[in-house]
Amino acid sequence: xxxxxxxxxxxxxxxxxxxxxxxxxxxxxxxLLLIASYIFYAWWDWxxxxxxxxxxxxxxxxGSKIYKSGSPQTKKNWLYVxxxxxxxxxxxxxxxxxxxxxxxxxxxxxxWQPNNLTLSIILPVGISFxxxxxxxxxxxxxxxxxxPTKDLLSFCTYIAFFPQLVAGPIERAANLLPQxxxxxxxxxxxxxxxxLQISIGFxxxxxxxxxxxxxxxxxxxxxxxHNPATILLATFFYALQIYFDFSGYSDIAIGTAKLLGFKxxxxxxxxxxxxxxxxxxxxxxxxxxxxxxxxxxxxxxxxRKGIKITYRNLLLTMLLxxxxxxxxxxxxxxxxxxxxxxxxxxxxxxxxxxxxxQPIAFLGYPITFIVVLIAWIFFRAPDFSTAxxxxxxxxxxxxxxxxxxxxxxLANSILVVSLGILFDxxxxxxxxxxxxxxxxxxxxxTALLCSSSIIIIVLxxxxxxxxxxxxx
Amino acid sequence: xxxxTVKNVVSIFLxxxxxxxxxxxxxxxxxxxxxDKVFTGQxxxxxxxxxxxxxxxxxxxxxxxxxxxxxxxxxxxxxGFNAGxxxxxxxxxxxxxxxxxxxxxxxxLLHISEKTAFSEDYDGEDIISLKSKYNRNEIIxxxxxxxxxxxxxxxxxxxxxxxxxxxxxxxxRFFPKYNYKSYDGFDPIYITSQQEKAFQMFLxxxxxxxxxxxxxxxxxxxxxxxxIKSFCDANNKQLILFTAPVYEDNCKDDNREFAKILDQYxxxxxxxxxxxxxxxxxxxxxDATHLSHKGAEIFTTKIVEDIYLNLAx
Numbered sequence: 193x194x195x196x197x198x199x200x201x202x203x204x205x206x207x208x209x210x211x212x213x214x215x216x217x218x219x220x221x222x223x224l225l226l227i228a229s230y231i232f233y234a235w236w237d238w239x240x241x242x243x244x245x246x247x248x249x250x251x252x253x254x255g256s257k258i259y260k261s262g263s264p265q266t267k268k269n270w271l272y273v274x275x276x277x278x279x280x281x282x283x284x285x286x287x288x289x290x291x292x293x294x295x296x297x298x299x300x301x302x303x304w305q306p307n308n309l310t311l312s313i314i315l316p317v318g319i320s321f322x323x324x325x326x327x328x329x330x331x332x333x334x335x336x337x338x339x340p341t342k343d344l345l346s347f348c349t350y351i352a353f354f355p356q357l358v359a360g361p362i363e364r365a366a367n368l369l370p371q372x373x374x375x376x377x378x379x380x381x382x383x384x385x386x387x388l389q390i391s392i393g394f395x396x397x398x399x400x401x402x403x404x405x406x407x408x409x410x411x412x413x414x415x416x417x418h419n420p421a422t423i424l425l426a427t428f429f430y431a432l433q434i435y436f437d438f439s440g441y442s443d444i445a446i447g448t449a450k451l452l453g454f455k456x457x458x459x460x461x462x463x464x465x466x467x468x469x470x471x472x473x474x475x476x477x478x479x480x481x482x483x484x485x486x487x488x489x490x491x492x493x494x495x496r497k498g499i500k501i502t503y504r505n506l507l508l509t510m511l512l513x514x515x516x517x518x519x520x521x522x523x524x525x526x527x528x529x530x531x532x533x534x535x536x537x538x539x540x541x542x543x544x545x546x547x548x549x550q551p552i553a554f555l556g557y558p559i560t561f562i563v564v565l566i567a568w569i570f571f572r573a574p575d576f577s578t579a580x581x582x583x584x585x586x587x588x589x590x591x592x593x594x595x596x597x598x599x600x601x602l603a604n605s606i607l608v609v610s611l612g613i614l615f616d617x618x619x620x621x622x623x624x625x626x627x628x629x630x631x632x633x634x635x636x637x638t639a640l641l642c643s644s645s646i647i648i649i650v651l652x653x654x655x656x657x658x659x660x661x662x663x664x
Numbered sequence: 665x666x667x668x669t670v671k672n673v674v675s676i677f678l679x680x681x682x683x684x685x686x687x688x689x690x691x692x693x694x695x696x697x698x699x700d701k702v703f704t705g706q707x708x709x710x711x712x713x714x715x716x717x718x719x720x721x722x723x724x725x726x727x728x729x730x731x732x733x734x735x736x737x738x739x740x741x742x743x744g745f746n747a748g749x750x751x752x753x754x755x756x757x758x759x760x761x762x763x764x765x766x767x768x769x770x771x772x773l774l775h776i777s778e779k780t781a782f783s784e785d786y787d788g789e790d791i792i793s794l795k796s797k798y799n800r801n802e803i804i805x806x807x808x809x810x811x812x813x814x815x816x817x818x819x820x821x822x823x824x825x826x827x828x829x830x831x832x833x834x835x836x837r838f839f840p841k842y843n844y845k846s847y848d849g850f851d852p853i854y855i856t857s858q859q860e861k862a863f864q865m866f867l868x869x870x871x872x873x874x875x876x877x878x879x880x881x882x883x884x885x886x887x888x889x890x891x892i893k894s895f896c897d898a899n900n901k902q903l904i905l906f907t908a909p910v911y912e913d914n915c916k917d918d919n920r921e922f923a924k925i926l927d928q929y930x931x932x933x934x935x936x937x938x939x940x941x942x943x944x945x946x947x948x949x950x951d952a953t954h955l956s957h958k959g960a961e962i963f964t965t966k967i968v969e970d971i972y973l974n975l976a977x
């Protein structure tokens with residue numbers, strides 16, 4: 193089920209009412225949440241529910257065994273069971289065809305023509321998110337940072353909790369499980385915060401992201417046909433599209449969870465207002481970047497094994513982070529660009545160059561944005577040759593009139609993007625976060641703002657497309 | 665959940681429902697009053713202009729961009745209007761025809777495409793372009809509802825009719841691009857060098873389209889054709905169907921089959937798909953299916969000739 197669907201408009205109020213009617217027993221609430229979450233997922237394809245159930249069961253058992261076992265080797269074996277189950281399903285459903293195709297292509301370079309090795313399988317929605325979530329549970333227990341739950345119901349609810357099931361935020365067990373295992377209350381300020389965050393999330397997704405998507409899609413469908421100015425504009429729009437699309441999804445998820453009495457961590461924090469790529473990754477898809485840091489970068493040794501190993505770890509983390517997004521070399525290159533620039537930044541910090549540059553540090557904002565923009569070309573282009581063509585065209589620096597397309601669509605795009613950017617500038621200048629934006633608002637003010645958002649959405653929404661991060 | 669929280673939740677959700685409902689009506693009636701004064705612009709202005717003139721004109725050209733940009737209506741009638749609108753197909757066109765006055769003698773020149781007629785996927789989605797009139801015109805509301813294309817929330821939020829068109833509406837209200845009183849709906853295309861380049865590039869890599877294996881007319885398309893026919897026969901309208909030229913027609917079978925079907929229904933049908941077969945001058949084209957102003961001039965001359973020589977009643 194999509195947040196931006198008519199079904200969700202009926203689904204959530206029903207769950208909300210039922211959930212709070214059962215407030216006397218949090219366990220009964222959990223049963224309702226679990227059933228609702230499975231319905232939410234099954235709306236897409238009920239057959240893949242079995243995968244979530246199986247994954248939940250394996251990790252529940254593995255977590256418990258790791259905790260109870262006295263022998264380090266047994267602990268390690270159970271961790272391997274969890275890693276194998278989670279990464280195995282990810283490898284099969286998400287990466288098998290990619291590596292099989294790449295292998296066939298490479299073999300053909302040497303004159304060998306193997307048979308078609310690909311399988312006819314579809315990618316289960318949200319698999320990358322919930323496998324990372326379950327992995328963090330067993331790894332945290334293995335590292336003795338978290339005690340496993342004894343309640344299978346709570347654990348299954350944690351994995352399947354519908355606001356974050358299909359596209360995050362990737363909530364750690366340490367944050368979410370304790371909330372699932374205790375009585376929830378609906379604080380007054382959470383009502384206003386939640387409602388406003390959901391309204392703004394919808395505005396970001398179905399007004400801003402979906403409106404600009406049509407221009408981006410038109411241009412990227414045929415890069416060859418368009419001039420550099422058009423490609424630049426489309427890439428700029430894409431940077432905004434993916435931000436408003438994914439942050440919008442996160443806002444709806446966080447706001448929805450808040451109305452059910454759960455507090456998620458924030459997932460975006462005005463990322464394009466960053467003076468360096470390091471800062472960007474502290475503000476962009478925070479739950480993923482922190483996951484990669486804690487479970488991949490640190491597991492590889494982090495920065496504890498000398499400077500060369502640090503750079504290697506950084507690059508490897510970003511390459512794998514890129515691959516997490518999708519099974520294509522373009523995503524690997526995207527991760528590679530980020531990894532290289534992050535390494536350069538790390539190196540520069542160790543030299544006197546960084547302090548000499550301090551007076552013009554503000555230039556970090558546009559430079560970071562340009563790096564992110566270039567990397568987005570690889571992320572958005574359908575294949576490597578298209579991405580390269582786009583980069584070559586951009587490097588020609590020919591400033592011709594960009595393709596306008598439907599003037600109404602472009603005018604709407606510029607208007608809604610401006611509104612989105614102005615709101616972000618407001619948050620940046622006032623040092624506020626969207627999570628607490630509605631904290632001190634009265635109910636009348638909240639209702640008025642929410643109603644205004646609804647009318648703006650009604651007037652400007654663009655026909656709904658899937659959330660970009662659903663494909664990951 | 666204590667009583668106070670329940671009260672809080674109920675009150676805020678009630679307020680949101682009441683405020684958004686009221687705000688929607690304020691916005692809807694405000695935009696209606698703005699819209700009523702807008703007669704310029706491709707979508708809403710042109711539609712309003714059509715509604716203003718439809719009871720008095722003798723000839724109306726209806727159809728997609730291939731009607732809008734190709735037929736210089738002034739060459740056919742002094743009292744005509746080209747209501748062709750970009751991106752629209754038969755559902756839109758048929759609905760407009762059904763709003764024409766009963767019993768007034770009028771000629772309807774309707775552009776149709778064999779590609780859409782034989783497409784299995786055509787579901788009348790283009791009727792959505794009339795959504796601004798959903799709560800204001802009974803015929804349009806019935807047609808949109810019959811196709812099930814109304815947004816489920818349109819009965820609550822009337823402003824949905826203005827979705828995506830507010831900026832254009834305001835722009836055309838306060839800064840109209842032309843004087844609508846001297847506008848007959850024909851929008852010739854003056855090609856830019858960029859469009860010319862893009863078309864040349866398109867031609868250099870064009871692949872040949874294959875003919876469909878079977879020629880089964882889309883049931884919805886057929887239903888609309890029947891409805892238009894009976895409306896026009898019953899209401900003193902002379903209906904002429906036509907298909908505008910294409911740069912290169914690789915499949916002629918579909919045109920032939922389509923003409924046969926239309927003949928069975930006794931439609932007057934003019935197929936110009938191959939009008940420029942012998943004339944490959946690129947200056948006549950903007951792209952593979954749209955003529956430049958120069959091409960449109962040649963095409964209009966030809967269609968005028970055919971209408972007066974062959975189809976005049």
